Amino acid sequence: MYGIYIHIPFCIRKCPYCDFYSVTSPEDLRREYLLALRNQILSFSRVSADTVYLGGGTPSLLEPEEIAGLISLIRERFDLADGAEITMECNPATADTARFRGFLDAGINRLSLGCQSFQEETLRSLGRLHSADEAKAAVRDARSAGFRNISVDLMLGIPYETPFIAQQDALIAAELEVHHVSAYLLRICEGTPFADGVPGIPDDDVQAECYRRFCSVMDESGYRQYEISNFALDGYESRHNLKYWECGKWLGFGPGAHMSDSVRRHSFPPDIKGFIDAFRDGPVPDPLSLMRDEGTVDAEEYIITSLRTSSGLDTAVLSSRFGTLLTGDQMSFLEKCRGTGLAEISGGHIRLTRDGFLVSNSILSELI
Ligand code: SF4
Known part of the structure; x- marks a missing residue:
């Protein structure tokens, strides 16, 4: 079974640590982009899939009707299994209960909320658009809108983090009764403002202690660590991400997205204008020829x-x-x-x- 990944490369503004491909002028390009995305999707043959993942960028910048359009296109184009996991990444700054309800009605059944931290100071140092209270409110609003599978993304190794702060973040996630937690160590990536220097990054020993404390709270709160950075209540592991970790099969649509048939990988270059030009006029007969060959899965x-x-x-x-x-x-x-x-x-x-x-x-x- 395949997974389907759709990249929505729009953000309100770039976070200073982020090297995911996105642009910050969504309004100019949105219509053209969604049309090109549709044409790229229609260029691929029918496969059976049991997961869909809308990642970014910030997919929650799209309107619920646009998300509904993408999901019905996926259902039309591919054989989507009953009970398929359909995840959307969401920035807490971009949603409230009404929008969450719209996303649920559009067919999303799993939310991945990019909270990053529940500490005000830390969110400021990461240049995030939302406050700690907004991050917590997003979890509650998603639940009251009807979501029953909620994941939060948190970061470790962030400026001025102490083991106590890491422990607090884990405790708050558990108290919010989310179903899944991803906790990635901050990577300083070339070409980002953080690469020019960022004060307060904890040393290796402190980072290790932060990770241990975080994991201990997850253990004590009933989450099982099923991957180095991922924790889930029973039955709530990310079925989509497991395909990546098991070198499985997935199709990836949009600029910067990778795909793999479990033997070879391809990707479209991270260039939204090039992507729109390539797929502006309709589906193409040999879409892989427009993509980069990323070599074999070995x-x-x-x-x-x-x-x-x-x-x-x-x-x-x-x-x-x-x-x-x-x-x-x-x-x-x-x-x-x-x-x-x-x-x-x-x-x-x-x-x-x-x-x-x-x-x-x-x-x-x-x-x-
Ligand atoms: S971290 Fe998320 S919201 Fe921030 S720039 Fe990257 S993709 Fe956009």
């Missing part, structure tokens, strides 16, 4: 993504899908990790422990 990628999940690396899958096994050197390195409590090895499965997750970058670079 064993290395499977090793990296699977070791980020709590189910870990399945050596039987490595062998059957990629025709390879871990080398003797790789196995003895992993045995050493097991000896130091960083990994567990049993029944052909290799998993990183929580301490292993903390140093996963070093483990993976040594392994690969």
Whole structure:
């Protein structure tokens, strides 16, 4: 089964840490963009899908009727399974109960709210448009509008963060009774204002303690960590994101979006004007020829993504899908990790422990 990703590359303004592809003048381009997106979608053959994910950018800048139009197009074009997970990312600054109700009526059944933090100071230092109260209100409004599957995105390793702050953010998410929490470590990306220097970034030891405290609150509150940065109540894991981590299949529409048939990857360059030009006149017969070939999905990628999940690396899958096994050197390195409590090895499965997750970058670079 495929997942369907749709990129909505519009934001009210750019956050200073963000390197996702988006532009800040949605009104000029919106109509043309939605038309080009429609034509790109119609250019692809029918597949069966069980997840849809509207990401960005800020999909919640679109009107509920525009979201409804996109979802009915997806239903028309692809065989969408009954009970498909249909997620939309939402910036707390862009929605209230009435809009949430509109998104629900449009067919969205899972919301991913980009709260990032529930602390006023932190939100200011991240240049976010919403306050801590608005972030909390967004969760409540989404629930009162009828959403029964709500995820929040939070960040760790952010300016002036302490373990206490990380713990507070986790506690607030749990008290808000969200179903899923993503907690990504702030990455300083080339080309963003943060790359020129940002004061107050905690050192590695503080970041590690923030992560541990965050995870402990998640454990105590009944969330299961199923990926290095993701926690869910039972049955609320992101089915769409699991496709990425399991090197599965998905179609990705819009500039900057990637797609994979589990063998090869393609992407359209992050250029909205180029995208509109490419798909302005209607569906095209060979859409992949307009996209970048991003190479094959290989064993290395499977090793990296699977070791980020709590189910870990399945050596039987490595062998059957990629025709390879871990080398003797790789196995003895992993045995050493097991000896130091960083990994567990049993029944052909290799998993990183929580301490292993903390140093996963070093483990993976040594392994690969
Ligand atoms: S973090 Fe989200 S809202 Fe901020 S610029 Fe990036 S995509 Fe837009």
